Amino acid sequence: MPATTINDIVALCKRRGFIFTGSEIYGGLGGTYDYGPYGVELMKNIRETWWDAMVYQRDDIEGLDAALISNRLLWKYSGHEGGFSDALVECKKCGNRMRQDKMKDPAKCDACGGADLTAPRPYMLMMGLSIGATADGAVNAYLRPETATTTYTNFKNILDSVPHKLPFGIVQIGKAFRNEISPRGFVFRMREFEQAEMQYFVRPGTDMDWWEKWKQIRLDWWVNALGIPREKFRFQPHEKLAHYAKAAADIEYEFPDGFDEVEGIHNRQDFDLGSHTKSQDEFAIAATVQKNTDSTAKLSYSDPQTGESFLPCVVETAMGVNRAMLAVMLNAYAAEDLGDGKSRVVLKLKPKLAPVKAAVIPLARNVPELLTAAEKIVADLRALGIGRIETENSGNIGKNYRRHDEIGTPICITVDHQTLEDKMVTLRMRDDMSQIRIPITDVPKKVKEIIG
Numbered sequence: 001m002p003a004t005t006i007n008d009i010v011a012l013c014k015r016r017g018f019i020f021t022g023s024e025i026y027g028g029l030g031g032t033y034d035y036g037p038y039g040v041e042l043m044k045n046i047r048e049t050w051w052d053a054m055v056y057q058r059d060d061i062e063g064l065d066a067a068l069i070s071n072r073l074l075w076k077y078s079g080h081e082g083g084f085s086d087a088l089v090e091c092k093k094c095g096n097r098m099r100q101d102k103m104k105d106p107a108k109c110d111a112c113g114g115a116d117l118t119a120p121r122p123y124m125l126m127m128g129l130s131i132g133a134t135a136d137g138a139v140n141a142y143l144r145p146e147t148a149t150t151t152y153t154n155f156k157n158i159l160d161s162v163p164h165k166l167p168f169g170i171v172q173i174g175k176a177f178r179n180e181i182s183p184r185g186f187v188f189r190m191r192e193f194e195q196a197e198m199q200y201f202v203r204p205g206t207d208m209d210w211w212e213k214w215k216q217i218r219l220d221w222w223v224n225a226l227g228i229p230r231e232k233f234r235f236q237p238h239e240k241l242a243h244y245a246k247a248a249a250d251i252e253y254e255f256p257d258g259f260d261e262v263e264g265i266h267n268r269q270d271f272d273l274g275s276h277t278k279s280q281d282e283f284a285i286a287a288t289v290q291k292n293t294d295s296t297a298k299l300s301y302s303d304p305q306t307g308e309s310f311l312p313c314v315v316e317t318a319m320g321v322n323r324a325m326l327a328v329m330l331n332a333y334a335a336e337d338l339g340d341g342k343s344r345v346v347l348k349l350k351p352k353l354a355p356v357k358a359a360v361i362p363l364a365r366n367v368p369e370l371l372t373a374a375e376k377i378v379a380d381l382r383a384l385g386i387g388r389i390e391t392e393n394s395g396n397i398g399k400n401y402r403r404h405d406e407i408g409t410p411i412c413i414t415v416d417h418q419t420l421e422d423k424m425v426t427l428r429m430r431d432d433m434s435q436i437r438i439p440i441t442d443v444p445k446k447v448k449e450i451i452g
């Protein structure tokens with residue numbers, strides 16, 4: 001049986017050290033979560049899979065890791081300071097505050113069903129900061145609400161230092177902060193979350209083709225890299241386009257409550273480079289941008305053949321890493337009836353994504369030869385550099401299997417008394433619980449083969 005509610009995952013995350021409530025021992029802080037030992041590993045594996053596909057497997061994409069705190073002017077010219085707000089509606093009866101565009105029924109309170117609501121009013125989503133010794137604590141910087149803007153402001157730095165011909169892209173993975181009105185759905189909507197975004201710079205006129213191409217490339221990644229079946233996804237075109245967008249669609253995953261966004265693919269035309277460039281008048285900017293009197297850099301591209309200078313268009317792919325992890329866990333979760341009143345919960349993760357790649361279990365804690373044999377296997381597996389390998393010496397094999405099924409460990413390797421005589425061990429596979437016995441010397445090769 002797959003996970004039927006998010007609560008199945010919430011409980012597993014807490015029980016097995018994936019995700020905890022932020023500031024928990026002081027009553028929590030809405031929209032924040034702390035990632036525990038296995039959550040950290042799963043997030044890292046998803047991030048690395050994305051980076052591998054976007055950077056290492058291509059010639060045309062570079063990485064960037066820009067500051068999380070940035071000068072106010074970035075957010076003035078990006079349009080966020082003036083316009084990055086949601087419409088807030090408050091219920092006069094119960095005080096519930098809601099984001100208007102996410103209300104189940106725009107005429108009724110989501111919490112109490114009351115119809116006496118305030119008129120919608122804009123609510124600033126960016127978190128302002130007062131950094132340095134300001135006299136009055138006034139906001140002079142912001143925590144970034146997305147990674148994209150600092151990619152645009154570094155466009156010239158990257159092009160000057162690591163030259164590329166169009167089309168080429170820049171990616172970032174990192175934290176973003178939004179003062180969401182109503183965080184919900186566990187890690188689905190948080191106030192501090194992580195994005196993996198790409199900005200792909202293309203010649204104007206080719207932008208729609210690239211937008212279509214990137215929609216497909218990104219959907220293929222969700223299916224092939226994360227191992228989630230194609231039918232769990234759909235494309236959802238944006239009903240109302242943002243003023244800067246020429247085309248936009250979301251990749252939606254089928255969560256237990258229905259389809260919802262996990263990644264956005266946007267054709268942002270020349271809005272971003274046009275907004276942040278100096279000498280705007282020199283370029284025929286197609287998007288509507290505000291006049292920039294502060295930028296110190298021309299964010300144009302010079303064609304090496306013709307010498308023509310112009311502002312590239314941008315196709316953006318914007319994924320939420322926390323939502324990716326949630327989708328991966330929901331998809332992998334299974335509660336299985338094993339007969340005889342026995343059952344198990346198992347995370348059938350793609351082996352490459354599993355937080356622990358293999359667990360080595362000496363069957364008795366008090367037999368030094370067994371522990372030595374187990375230690376040697378662990379050392380040989382760690383030398384493979386494939387990720388986390390655990391030694392289990394709690395002595396209870398049933399409990400060990402149950403724990404490793406729940407955190408998605410693909411292989412458990414048992415060292416028993418027989419091992420000391422025949423130099424063989426038992427490999428137990430997570431998904432079908434099948435067991436094979438192989439020579440110790442074959443273990444690294446076999447594990448590598450399974451993990452990929």
Ligand code: ATP
Pocket residue numbers: 146178180187188189190191192193194195261262263264318319320321322323
């Ligand atoms: P939404 O409509 O859900 O608020 P968005 O369209 O504003 O999202 P983008 O700005 O396109 O989202 O961000 C790209 C991705 O970042 C989203 O597809 C989502 O996976 C993730 N994301 C956005 N906001 C949050 C959040 N508050 N918590 C967790 N992930 C988020």
